[in-house]
Amino acid sequence: MTRIVVIDNHGQFTHLEQRALRDLGVESELISNDTDPADIDADGIVLSGGPDMDRIGRSADYLDLDVPVLGICLGMQILANELGGRVGGGEYGGYADVDVEILDEDDPLLGSLAPETRVWASHADEVKEVPEGFTHTATSDVCDIEAISNTDRDLYGVQWHPEVAHTDEGEEVFENFIALCEQ
Template identity: 70%
Template sequence: MIDIHVIDNHGQFTHLEHRMLRDLDGVSTELIDNETPPEEIDADGLVLSGGPSIEETGNSAAYLDLDIPVLGICLGHQLIAQELGGEVGEGDYGGYADVEVRILSESDPLVGSLAPSIRTWASHADEVLTVPPGFERTAESDVCGVEAMSDTDRDIYGVQWHPEVAHTERGEELFANFRDICQ
């Protein structure tokens, strides 16, 4: 059984991330408060949830040093970029909307199987503008140049969209891909 913790950054969809992982074969999951000390984290992988503010992500930045796979969703994606040397800024598009995302790397272990494109539900109030060193830009859209990014050497991944909501196509497949990365 693969143990994947969801770090609660107070996003409105965090419980759906937890539920989608819980429903996957071979996954045990817990919802963990983002103030949990890093040394208390004992998991095969982490999902950094979305949330309202990067100032409210608790110890999430420290979890990037645990040497386990990490998937950042929306705010979690932005936190990864900011903490590891990328650039995050205000998006031109704004709030939640249906967005067609083009997959740029069919060999990417997280998003490659979703190629050539998927419909997603995403907020672009803030977004990753530049990926950190060591990361590859793996998806884009007409409203955002960095819809997804991957550092396969460190197994750190991020997506701007919310794979856990019904409006996003093939969200369960993305979580299954992350489960496979964590094995």
């Protein structure tokens, strides 16, 4: 059975990420972001959202475990920040429904979604510059960089929360990530 761990970065929806994966038939465990990378046995990792970059524990260390990684909100910002991109304050601020445009129909994480999809996202902080080796895969009128992918390293990030009911195609995002973990 496919096993995906969710790294707890203290976000308010983190438990919903684990539940979404479990409901899709995946063995899933919520683990502390201080867990030693050597103790992680998984086919994939979800870096959860959270309140700020000061509380990410060892999240950066998990990027080198040679398994697919999906960064959600703060998780995507960790990917960008640790791999040479840039994160800064968003102009919009807190949570809101946002219409996101998918920019790459061949992207393995988002390419199967509708060309425009409604999501629930926080934009208090956001990726301002995409790291080298990543592709900018989604945008909105609220935030230029809504999603990024590095298919060579199997690293993916979305600014929005696919685990909440307000996101139209969130389950499909998780299904696509599971498929990446099963390859």
